[in-house]
Amino acid sequence: MTKAWYKKLHWQIIIGLILGLIWGLVASVSGFAEFTTDYIKPVGTIFINLLKLIAVPLVLASLVVGVTSLNDATKLSRMGGKTVGIYIVTTIFAITIGLTVVNVLQPGDFLPDATQQDLMANYQQNIEGSSQRAQDVMDRSFMSFFVDIVPSNFFNSASDNGNMLQVVFVAILLGLGLIKIPAEKSKSLINFFDSLNEVIIKIVDFIMKIAPYGVFALMAGVIVDLAGDDITQALNLLGALGWYCVAVVVGLLLHVIIVYSSLFKIFSKMKLSDFFKAMQPAILLGFSTSSSSATLPVTMERAEKNLGVDEEVTSFVLPIGATINMDGTSLYQAVAAVFIAQALGLDLGIAQQITIVLTATLASIGAAGVPGAGIIMLVIVLQAIQVPVEGIALILGVDRILDMCRTAVNITGDAAVSVAVAHTEGLLGDMHLEDDE
Numbered sequence: 403m404t405k406a407w408y409k410k411l412h413w414q415i416i417i418g419l420i421l422g423l424i425w426g427l428v429a430s431v432s433g434f435a436e437f438t439t440d441y442i443k444p445v446g447t448i449f450i451n452l453l454k455l456i457a458v459p460l461v462l463a464s465l466v467v468g469v470t471s472l473n474d475a476t477k478l479s480r481m482g483g484k485t486v487g488i489y490i491v492t493t494i495f496a497i498t499i500g501l502t503v504v505n506v507l508q509p510g511d512f513l514p515d516a517t518q519q520d521l522m523a524n525y526q527q528n529i530e531g532s533s534q535r536a537q538d539v540m541d542r543s544f545m546s547f548f549v550d551i552v553p554s555n556f557f558n559s560a561s562d563n564g565n566m567l568q569v570v571f572v573a574i575l576l577g578l579g580l581i582k583i584p585a586e587k588s589k590s591l592i593n594f595f596d597s598l599n600e601v602i603i604k605i606v607d608f609i610m611k612i613a614p615y616g617v618f619a620l621m622a623g624v625i626v627d628l629a630g631d632d633i634t635q636a637l638n639l640l641g642a643l644g645w646y647c648v649a650v651v652v653g654l655l656l657h658v659i660i661v662y663s664s665l666f667k668i669f670s671k672m673k674l675s676d677f678f679k680a681m682q683p684a685i686l687l688g689f690s691t692s693s694s695s696a697t698l699p700v701t702m703e704r705a706e707k708n709l710g711v712d713e714e715v716t717s718f719v720l721p722i723g724a725t726i727n728m729d730g731t732s733l734y735q736a737v738a739a740v741f742i743a744q745a746l747g748l749d750l751g752i753a754q755q756i757t758i759v760l761t762a763t764l765a766s767i768g769a770a771g772v773p774g775a776g777i778i779m780l781v782i783v784l785q786a787i788q789v790p791v792e793g794i795a796l797i798l799g800v801d802r803i804l805d806m807c808r809t810a811v812n813i814t815g816d817a818a819v820s821v822a823v824a825h826t827e828g829l830l831g832d833m834h835l836e837d838d839e
Contacts (some may be wrong), residue, residue: 411610412682418614419621420646421692423493435626443623446690450614450836451694452609453687456602460699461721463599469577470592477827478574478718484826485719488819489664489727490763496729497759500736503653509645510744513796515558515809522725523601531836563695567727574718606699617690624802639758645802650737650804661729662818672709676833680708688813692723692805697813702814705817708722710831715824730782730811732762734804735780742784742793754787761786777801791816 429438447498469478551567559568580588624790663674678685688697702720705711736758743750751757761783777794784791797804824830 403678411525411613412686414614414682415617415686415690418617419686422621424617425618428590429622429626434779438626443626444619446616446621446623447573449612450691450693450696451550452698454563454693455606456609457563457566457695457698458569460602460606460702461566461569462560463595463602463621464702464713464717465570465573465721466577466580466590466595467599467713469574469587470580470595471714478578478759480807481715481718481823481827484823485722486726487682489723489815490728492661492665492815493727493732493763494759496657496733497736497762499657499660500650500733501654501740501755503656503760504649504737504740507645507649507652508744509649510746512645513643513745547663553833565591566721570725572722579814600799601775602699603703606703610651610700613683613687613757614653617687620690624806626803643797646705646737646797647742647800649741649802651807653733653737654807656702657733658811658814659731662814665818665822671827672821672833676710677818677821678814679832681814682706684817685810685813689810690789692802692809694812694816697809701813705820708725708834709817709821711820711824711828712827712831715820715827715829718810719820720816724812727816727819727825728812728817731779733790733811734808735762735783736799738755738780738794739783739787739789742796743787743789745796746790746793748789750787750789757786758783 425442426438429435467496553565553568553569553572556568558570559565559572580592620694643700659674662677666672666674666677681701681704684697684701687700688694691697694701698720700718702725705720706713738764739758740750762779777798779792781796784793
């Protein structure tokens with residue numbers, strides 16, 4: 403028997419988003435902003451913490467099981483090469499699309515001088531902190547990225563979701579070790595990780611039952627943080643930066659429609675509409691949490707159960723994607739960099755825009771796992787093209803909302819690449835688009 407539409411998980415999450423938006427607006431107008439911050443927003447924080455709680459054990463367990471099921475180091479390295487290669491290509495396309503859109507729309511020309519000065523003054527302190535963190539990233543050598551992947555203490559790595567690449571490294575190493583010892587000795591440990599993986603997937607099901615409430619709380623918190631006790635402040639800010647927001651959103655939509663649909667046509671027969679239907683809860687969750695890592699357990703579950711991607715692929719491709727694949731973030735950086743230059747009256751030549759492509763591509767990998775990675779990466783890009791870093795103040799006010807949009811695209815990209823890799827490895831099964839349980 404078909405479920406009523408309002409009982410389906412993705413519709414419940416959408417309803418939670420809408421009600422959260424409405425509550426946030428009402429709270430800002432009626433003076434309930436402090437109440438929302440103190441008593442409603444924490445519900446969203448608890449929801450995110452629950453998802454983050456299981457991210458590391460899920461990646462560890464599923465990746466160990468995935469590697470041992472391959473039983474072939476050559477196949478593992480081949481899959482790794484495909485994954486990183488496709489991620490880099492889609493990132494370059496994302497940046498190129500972002501540059502095209504921002505040069506066509508010219509959003510920087512619509513920002514009044516008075517608004518520029520106000521924004522620069524209000525966010526000066528934020529800029530100084532981001533600049534220092536970006537300088538710390540730039541001062542590190544190229545090999546530092548690879549050194550950071552290899553932890554000296556696994557338990558320290560497992561205590562911080564920002565160190566997911568280190569967890570991935572240890573899981574692959576452990577899986578390879580299990581492959582190389584006799585089966586009678588490895589069987590019990592493999593069974594342990596297999597059982598742990600199943601338990602965590604079941605826990606994901608439990609957590610998702612409160613997803614609509616968590617999403618409601620998160621959305622209400624975002625609106626209140628943006629507007630405070632004065633909704634006109636948020637509306638004026640959005641109005642002043644409206645064309646910039648349009649440029650980012652249009653770029654993200656074009657990237658999804660052009661690049662990901664092309665990816666499906668090349669590597670599988672999957673329709674983009676079916677893909678979104680299968681991945682709706684994960685994408686909506688990414689939108690509300692602004693965290694690829696927090697959404698990772700749900701992304702993996704939906705990719706396996708609904709897209710038909712084999713666990714061997716999801717356990718390898720998706721954890722790496724949540725750490726280094728940032729199509730949405732890279733596109734946003736391209737738009738933001740050119741917008742800031744336009745607003746400050748600076749003309750960027752072809753050489754500088756090519757520099758944006760190269761710098762944003764490298765930064766999307768090199769700065770992975772750094773708190774506030776999006777803004778820090780943008781600082782690096784601006785410095786590379788010699789645009790004043792202080793210009794970031796022009797966009798910080800709406801960054802939280804756009805962060806939600808670009809995170810949703812990041813998660814979409816991770817899942818799309820998992821489909822492509824699974825198809826090339828012969829590990830893509832049939833889709834399952836039945837109603838949410």
